Amino acid sequence: MRLWSVHPSILDRMALVACWREALLAQNVLAGATRGYTRHPQLERFRACAEPLDAVGHYLTSLRLEADARGYSFDASRIRRGDAANPGIPVTSGQLAFELSHLRAKVTRRDPAWLAQLPDTARPGPTFVETPGGIEAWERGTPVA
Template identity: 55%
Template sequence: MRVWSLHPDQLDRAGLIACWRETLLAQAVLAERTKGYRNHPQLERFRAQADPLASVGAYLAGLAAEADRRGYRFDRTRIIDATDAVERITVTDGQLDLEWEHLGAKLAARSPEDAVRWSQSRPRPHPLFRVVPGEVESWERARL
């Protein structure tokens, strides 16, 4: 499961669609609608929020907004709690940098055109996240 901290407009088509699907799975876990992935480390940041379902809903809404911008159709009715009045979640600049490099490697392998675009920009966070100084997050398992 990869729930990117990066802004959805920085993901290629495959990354955006996969993130949507994987975040819907994360939402199902948080809503106790599935038994799988209950202990997935990326869920820690949502569980730490006052309203985890609202936070993951706000994350999904950000993905859906990017999908709309690209002309894709993500089914917003699948978002359990679409409340946008949630507190922003912090993410460290170290985490954002790690994900940026991880995305660059993926793009180089599957989407050379997007890899060029990637190489000409800098990482920005998903609108739900607020960047703070720090190392890679404790819940991150991928190491480059």
């Protein structure tokens, strides 16, 4: 499961679609509607919020808005709390840099034309607020050199 912290505008098509599916799964996990992935480390930051379903609802809404801007059709009715307020989840600058590097490696293999869309420095997605620091403790990915 990869719930990207970087702004969804830099995600290539495959990353955006996969993130939508995985965030819907995360929503079900947080709602207690599934038995799988209940201990997935990427969910820690949503669980730390006062209202985890609101937090993931805001996250899903930001993905849907990006999809709409690109002419894709993500079903808004699948978001349990689509009108949730921004939870302002902290994400470190080191995590954003890690994710940008990870995305760059993926895009290089599957959609080299998208590389031009990738910035030198990633800004956080609408659900997140950047803070100083290294890679987040919940990150289980292998740093890309």
